[in-house]
Amino acid sequence: MVMPIPVFDHKELLTLNTQELPIYENALAPHFPGVNVQPLFLDPSAGTWALRVIFDPGVTLPCHYHTGTVHLFTLSGKWNYVEYPNQPQTAGSYLFEPGGSVHTFSVPADNTEPTDTVMVVQGANINFDADGNYVNLMDASSIMQIIDHLVKERGLEPAKYIRPAQAEYTV
Template identity: 35%
Template sequence: MTDTPDAGRIRDEAAIPYRGPLLPNTVDDLVELGALDVECDERLWVPQAPDVTFRPLLLSATQGYFVNILRVRRSGILSRHRHAGPVHATTLRGRWHYLEHDWWAEEGSYAFEPPGDIHTLEVPEGVEEMRTLFHVTGAYIYVDPDGNPTGVEDVFSKIENARRHYAEVGLGADYVDRFIR
């Protein structure tokens, strides 16, 4: 391919940032530097249950989903729940599985969980810490062994738990607002 006079102009224009008007009703980008930093400020982890915490990355109150890192520092059953929407999970550390399935989520693995799936999450003996990045649309509906609802967790309960926690640890109740879009 030969270099034409237009080739230089096209290369130069490719390096120019978009300069047109912003699209209406767009929200600001959210960038969380060090999101996977193992040695981050412990106050960023919001307690959920004994030895279970989450670190919010995005809490979308307008679209009904959340992205967080779940950290579990104990073995055993974590919860039994049904998904109201799809869930994407990327295991960052440790391993876990659902009693109802034969697959294991291990470090570096990805899992898709369809709406309506009911399962019981277990972290096995010998796993000191499990960390999984979850993208959850809709709610977790906690259920008993027969599928009867016992509780609900969604983006709104995540926001409230984080707001309360950040106020208690000195970051301020409004610290959670940085994650809300």
Template identity: 35%
Template sequence: MLMNETIGPLVGFVHADDLPWVNAGPVGLQVLRVSPDTWVVRNRFKAPFQLPRHKHTGSVHAYTFSGRWRYAEYGIDYVAGTFIHEPPGSVHTLMIEEDSDILFIIEGAFIEYDADGAISSVVDGESTLNAYFALCDAAGVPRPEGILR
């Protein structure tokens, strides 16, 4: 960590234009930060799209830049300009109603469930970063060095 004796630790930053977008099917992914407890991603979803039902182990904050999406269980549309907070333990099914651009700040991991309610996968910051790098490699895009840690 960089330090300045007068002001303490320097503020980490990354400019989104310096990080590539990669696609995993209908989902564009840009990873902005990964630490042991928090990860920040921006997703561009093509509608219609649905994530499997999942549970968050920590809080999630999200900001919608464009589009319209919802959680199947709640019946509320989140449109451009909407900021949400999900408490730890939230269980839901994300549904993209219109092409959407959303920033997620995720604490902990999320646990995906299959149709029978069994755990099908666990996704955290490190696994997301590894997937992002693999998608960069597959697309022939250099792995970015500016992701905050």
């Protein structure tokens, strides 16, 4: 067997150190205060997004529907879905969510520390209010726009995250 030829010219690894990147506090306010975001990978073409998200104690997100799968790792703290109160997710937990899942993310108000997570999401979250009315859609494109707006509004350096190249013709 012959060694394959790389499709892309990789000059260096695409790697980020979360200890060296800013965390955008209250990044999703005013809709979702207490949600602190560190973008890691945003690919609007494939609909994939990876974020480190740190939730303050007492944060409850709106009920949401996932159009695709989610891989969620809990690094510290504790959270649960309102619909599954007897299955709290704690430090070291990994959760897989199939597309079509509907639930309400909640961090207990009595948590003694923020809840630190890493999520890899395919597709979008469609968010609804308590009455079942549409609030908004979150996907890789909207998160890019939110982060870009926040950076400009706060006078910060441009966010550093991995973003695959835009599709183009070969010639």
